[in-house]
Structures are given as C-alpha cells and as structure tokens.
Amino acid sequence: MAILRAFVSWSGGKDSSLACHRAMKNGIDVVYLVNMLSEQGDFSRSHGLSSQLIKAQAEAIGIPVIQRKTTWESYEEEFKKTLLQLKKQGIDAGVFGDIDLEEHREWVERVCGKTGIKAILPLWNEEREKLLKEFIKSGFKAIVCSTNSSFLGSEWLGREIDFDFIKNLKALENVDLCGEKGEYHTFVYDGPIFKSPIRFSFGKKIRKDKNLFLEIWRC
Secondary structure (H helix, E strand, C coil): CCCCEEEEECCCCHHHHHHHHHHHHCCCEEEEEEEEECCCCCEECCCCCEHHHHHHHHHHHCCCEEEEECCCCCHHHHHHHHHHHHHHCCCCEEECCCCCCHHHHHHHHHHHHHHCCEEECCCCCCCHHHHHHHHHHCCCEEEEEEEECCCCCHHHCCCECCHHHHHHHHCCCCCCCCCCCCCEEEEEEECCCCCCCCCEEEEEEEEECCEEEEEEEEC
16 A cells, blocks of 8 residues: 655644654654745744744655745635645645644645545644643644633743643633634644754744734744
C-alpha cells in the first residue's frame, strides 16, 4: 500500500503540532508545512507569530514550510492555489488541527475537495483536556503567544502549556480549554517532532483591538 504524502496546515501552535505528530505516528509522510501570512508577509495570519519564527520551527522540525501572503478576503483563493501546486507535486492529503468547529471542517473539506486533496483531521471531536494532556505528556513545549482580552488578560501571555495551565483554565468560566473560540493561541518551541528546540526571547506585549500579542524573537 502506497504511503500517503501530505502537508500540514501549520499555525505554529499546539493543535497543528499535535495533529502533525499523530499523522506521522500513523505512517503519513509529512512533506510540507503550509502557513498563511498577512498581506505584508511579516506575521502568520492565524496566530500573529512572525514569519521568521515559523521558519525557525520548520528548520527545527526538518520539514520545509510553504508561506503565502494573503488577506482574509483572498485567503480561500490563495489556499486553493497552494493546494493545486502541491497536488501537482504528488501531495495527496492535508492534515488539519481542528477539533470541533463544524464551519471549519466544512470549509476544509470543501476547499480540499475542490483540489483533489484528502482532508485529515486527527483531533476531531476529541475531549479537550485529553488532548492537552497528550500534548504535554508527549513532550511538547509551548507558550501562550496571544489572547482575546474578552476571555484572558495579558498575564496569560508567555504562560507555559503545562498541567498548572490546565488547572488554572478549568477554574475559569466560558473558556474553552483548547482555545477553540479564539481565547488564546500558542507557540510551540520543542517536542517529539522537533530535532532541536528553538531558542527565543520575549519582547513587548501589544494590544490590537481586543487581541493581546506577545512579541517573540528568535535568539
């Protein structure tokens, strides 16, 4: 049976990292990471991580990253163009870290379907605390890189994703443990898919409307 060749839709955070890890353990050949950037190309469209930090992750993992500039309005078009190019290179599937937002799954399956790519969602419909604990026990290391201030304040920026983090989040009301409603995003700097950890330092905390971001610089 032929080995499935795939890309991972890469945010730089915990869910795409765990989805990638599971895909690899299941024998899928992850050939590329795909990361969508802001129209200026300086930050990732989803998590606000610098494009250089995403490149550092790809280097540490040992899988090349494809980065594409896009606005939110042109996101689907640019994503489809990228998938069509990957299809020509023999990529059969895309791995996504979505957990249970139905509109995300519908979008992923529709866009992938139009390009002849199989959509794989390894984390789909799994219990939140179980996923976080698997992430930690597998040896991944991550910090909170952004929050929605309607849910979590600036004191959460830079927090390690560990068992205390789970305990503290569980004590709050109306906060999804995995941040599926955009409560927080993460930056993964080490783990079982990494060949070496990423060295980094913190910069300023920045507010943009309701969103709070932590500057993270590669050392």
